[in-house]
């Protein structure tokens with residue numbers, strides 16, 4: 001039932017091998033290279049031309065057509081302006097999660113469906129769904145579930161935790177059952193040497209080599225303020241703008257004992273409260289409150305019945321899962337962690353897992369400092 005598939009080709013090894021596996025499985029593959037940032041707006045950005053050349057090389061080698069699409073306006077409206085707004089309101093946003101929700105699994109999906117006549121999309125993400133890596137278990141009358149892939153170290157479900165059902169149910173993840181080293185090996189064996197040795201992309205997709213602090217300065221007004229030691233109440237230094245700092249970050253202000261770390265940002269006074277030492281107890285918390293959650297499949301029955309959901313939590317992609325208990329509250333969720341975590345940050349997403357399934361996520365809006 002699925003014949004023609006649009007695959008997001010980034011010029012990296014993962015999407016190259018995904019293309020190869022889709023071809024081997026007999027699908028008609030349309031490669032699509034996407035650009036979300038207009039490099040003409042700014043000097044000094046890394047150009048994605050090199051990536052486009054690599055994408056062209058992959059598609060030529062595998063004999064698949066390559067299309068180029070632009071979502072610059074969509075990215076600006078749905079991702080970048082949200083990012084600026086969140087920085088301006090003292091939060092630390094996660095644009096990669098928004099990019100997947102609004103661009104890759106919405107604009108990209110709709111564009112490919114409307115213009116390329118495809119039956120499904122695919123990406124080189126390390127993720128899986130209950131419909132299988134090639135939608136082999138697709139069921140029209142069932143909701144799809146987002147599952148962790150075989151490679152737990154590369155698992156990218158964290159970044160997919162806000163994706164909507166309508167696109168996810170028509171998405172293939174051909175790398176679901178592979179380890180990263182196997183993916184590189186497949187690329188090498190297939191003569192895709194250019195991409196086999198490329199490093200993984202990191203961080204926000206459009207910033208490239210420019211330092212984030214310099215970059216963000218171009219867009220947000222710099223308002224200087226004080227660093228204040230929460231233990232002594234004393235001003236211990238000056239900062240160059242709330243948006244440049246995030247909870248848990250080392251401030252570079254010396255104290256008599258240890259370096260200072262960001263504890264909390266005060267939007268009203270424009271001060272940043274800091275604590276001496278990375279292990280200061282104020283940085284460690286086990287209760288947080290979120291905005292209204294996005295459930296990939298559906299609200300878990302325990303919560304729907306006003307009960308307690310026992311599951312696992314993470315708010316940073318690379319960190320281990322922490323067991324937690326969750327209850328609904330009028331604004332969203334109350335999450336009670338089994339152990340304290342360092343630097344839980346407002347604006348980040350709390351991503352929830354249970355038995356290998358990514359249930360969804362919710363934006364952290366407050367932390368209970370006991």
Ligand SMILES: Nc1ncnc2c1ncn2[C@@H]1O[C@H](COP(=O)(O)OP(=O)(O)OP(=O)(O)O)[C@@H](O)[C@H]1O
Pocket residue numbers: 007008009010011012013014015016032033034035104122123124125200201
């Ligand atoms: N510029 C792009 N155009 C089209 N698809 C993209 C682009 N960037 C990323 N993707 C899709 O999203 C997937 C995940 O991208 P991401 O950059 O998060 O991970 P990655 O592991 O570096 O992937 P890759 O090795 O394919 O670059 C890619 O495998 C690809 O399918």
